[in-house]
Amino acid sequence: GQQVMQIPQYQHVQEGEDFTTYCNSSTTLSNIQWYKQRPGGHPVFLIQLVKSGEVKKQKRLTFQFGEAKKNSSLHITATQTTDVGTYFCAGTSGGSYIPTFGRGTSLIVHP
Amino acid sequence: DVKVTQSSRYLVKRTGEKVFLECVQDMDHENMFWYRQDPGLGLRLIYFSYDVKMKEKGDIPEGYSVSREKKERFSLILESASTNQTSMYLCASSMVRSGPTEAFFGQGTRLTVV
Numbered sequence: 001g002q003q004v005m006q007i008p009q010y011q012h013v014q015e016g017e018d019f020t021t022y023c024n025s026s027t028t029l030s031n032i033q034w035y036k037q038r039p040g041g042h043p044v045f046l047i048q049l050v051k052s053g054e055v056k057k058q059k060r061l062t063f064q065f066g067e068a069k070k071n072s073s074l075h076i077t078a079t080q081t082t083d084v085g086t087y088f089c090a091g092t093s094g095g096s097y098i099p100t101f102g103r104g105t106s107l108i109v110h111p
Numbered sequence: 112d113v114k115v116t117q118s119s120r121y122l123v124k125r126t127g128e129k130v131f132l133e134c135v136q137d138m139d140h141e142n143m144f145w146y147r148q149d150p151g152l153g154l155r156l157i158y159f160s161y162d163v164k165m166k167e168k169g170d171i172p173e174g175y176s177v178s179r180e181k182k183e184r185f186s187l188i189l190e191s192a193s194t195n196q197t198s199m200y201l202c203a204s205s206m207v208r209s210g211p212t213e214a215f216f217g218q219g220t221r222l223t224v225v
């Protein structure tokens with residue numbers, strides 16, 4: 001079945017440093033979603049990418065969908081302590097509307 | 112404000128007990144999901160439902176069943192709880208469009224089986 005691999009599992013950064021998490025799929029994706037889960041909270045939807053090569057920005061967050069639609073990345077510029085949490089990608093392939101989640105990247109920001 | 116509500120935030124049950132986890136959404140969503148979240152393993156799909164009385168197995172359905180008698184309510188049942196079912200359980204819902212749409216999650220139920 002479809003697999004979505006996400007790296008790294010953990011990332012420690014100093015406040016102000018940049019952060020990137022990567023998502024790779026074994027199959028071509030029809031779309032990819034990104035979610036953020038704060039410590040003690042539940043996943044919250046951030047964005048959905050659909051088009052090959054698509055790039056979307058939300059303030060300091062930049063989301064990319066690869067040209068082959070098999071990989072995606074989330075980049076945070078100048079991290080802040082409010083960015084702490086686990087970031088999940090979730091990909092869908094074929095005609096399915098059921099996303100497969102990656103294992104998540106936990107971001108720890110040191111002040 | 113859209114809401115997915117899970118009946119309990121924390122539960123402690125004994126091995127062998129029958130356990131019901133309830134989830135209600137107020138957004139008239141067709142799709143509802145039950146996930147299990149364990150450290151380092153991400154979110155794993157247990158069951159999903161795309162309509163009343165309809166259900167499909169996810170990646171890890173063993174030891175679980177579900178019930179969807181009304182559109183807004185999706186229940187997860189552990190027929191005979193075991194210690195390896197100690198976990199965080201997350202319910203989610205989404206609407207049906209031409210493709211996948213964002214999922215709204217409940218606050219989670221942390222189940223401990225002793």
